[in-house]
Amino acid sequence: MIEWIQANYVACFAVVGAVYAAARTIVLLTPTPKDNAALDKVGIILRTLAKAFGLTLQQGVTTGKLKKAPITPIVLLLILSTFLISCRSEVQQNPRAELLVAQKTFIVVVDILVEMQALNKFKQETTNRLTVLIHEGQEYLARWMLAIEAGEDQPCLGDSVNNVIRQLVLIQLTKGGN
Amino acid sequence: MDPASMSLLLDMIVKGVGVAKEIQRLARRIQVGEVISLEEIRAEQTKVNSSVAAWDNIAGIEAAVKEDAKEVADPNGENN
Numbered sequence: 001m002i003e004w005i006q007a008n009y010v011a012c013f014a015v016v017g018a019v020y021a022a023a024r025t026i027v028l029l030t031p032t033p034k035d036n037a038a039l040d041k042v043g044i045i046l047r048t049l050a051k052a053f054g055l056t057l058q059q060g061v062t063t064g065k066l067k068k069a070p071i072t073p074i075v076l077l078l079i080l081s082t083f084l085i086s087c088r089s090e091v092q093q094n095p096r097a098e099l100l101v102a103q104k105t106f107i108v109v110v111d112i113l114v115e116m117q118a119l120n121k122f123k124q125e126t127t128n129r130l131t132v133l134i135h136e137g138q139e140y141l142a143r144w145m146l147a148i149e150a151g152e153d154q155p156c157l158g159d160s161v162n163n164v165i166r167q168l169v170l171i172q173l174t175k176g177g178n
Numbered sequence: 179m180d181p182a183s184m185s186l187l188l189d190m191i192v193k194g195v196g197v198a199k200e201i202q203r204l205a206r207r208i209q210v211g212e213v214i215s216l217e218e219i220r221a222e223q224t225k226v227n228s229s230v231a232a233w234d235n236i237a238g239i240e241a242a243v244k245e246d247a248k249e250v251a252d253p254n255g256e257n258n
Contacts, residue, residue, distance in 0.1 A: 096214035101201055103222040108197045110229040115186050117236045127237050138230045145223050149216055 095153045099144050102161045106137050109168050116172065130171060137164035 092098055113130060116122065122130065144157040207214075 094208050094214070096216075096219060097204055097208050099219055100204060100214055100222055103219070103226050104197050104200055107222075107225050107229045108193050110226075110233055111193060112190055114229070114232050114236050115189060117233070119182055119186060131233070131237055134230055134233050138226060141223060141226055145219055148219060 096148055098158055099141075099148055102144070102158060102165070103141055105165055106141060106161065109165055109172075110134055110137075113168065113172065126171060130168065133164050133168050133171070137161055137168070140164060 113134070117127065117130075140157055140160045144154060144161065147154040147157060204214075
């Protein structure tokens with residue numbers, strides 16, 4: 001799937017661009033302004049997405065030269081962490097669920113770091129710092145799990161894990177481009 | 179964007195969406211009164227350990243660095 005998207009994302013945007021251009025023409029022919037406004041909103045989203053991949057919507061109907069893609073994994077990490085934090089609020093008040101969410105979030109953050117490390121995104125100093133943080137997070141999660149098993153609620157451990165995750169994401173944001 | 183970065187970006191999207199869906203499902207389970215089992219938590223902790231091991235492997239981490247981290251997280255050695 002990933003390979004397919006990688007090979008065909010320009011073509012995908014071309015199809016989207018062509019559909020958008022056709023829709024644009026249709027709504028301009030209709031008398032109501034509501035559909036124009038609705039398509040304008042869709043257009044903003046599509047243009048933002050296309051720009052993130054170094055394309056323009058016009059590439060759906062023309063053969064313009066590709067620009068260098070400006071998006072970096074860092075931007076996506078920011079979006080991802082914001083989204084995860086918003087999801088987390090739904091499961092607060094339930095210690096077991098909160099621990100499970102922290103574990104899942106930690107796994108994703110570490111897995112992404114592994115892939116970034118494979119691409120040599122970090123200097124040695126940053127790698128060492130990340131290692132200390134990752135092991136801290138692992139220890140906190142293990143202690144939190146033991147507390148839950150013992151029937152104790154230890155919010156301070158949750159805070160410690162969240163703090164580690166925040167620091168990991170912050171390092172990804174600031175050092176990932178090295 | 180080079181193919182490796184593109185692949186990383188797409189993988190991040192897949193992982194991000196995947197975990198967000200998992201958390202949404204979890205929220206729904208809680209809303210209907212389901213209790214999260216300890217087995218599920220233990221299984222997830224095993225995955226945490228695997229991810230950390232993958233990091234150690236790719237980062238070529240020495241034991242001393244790991245011990246430093248344990249010392250910070252568990253200064254009294256209560257978890258040993």
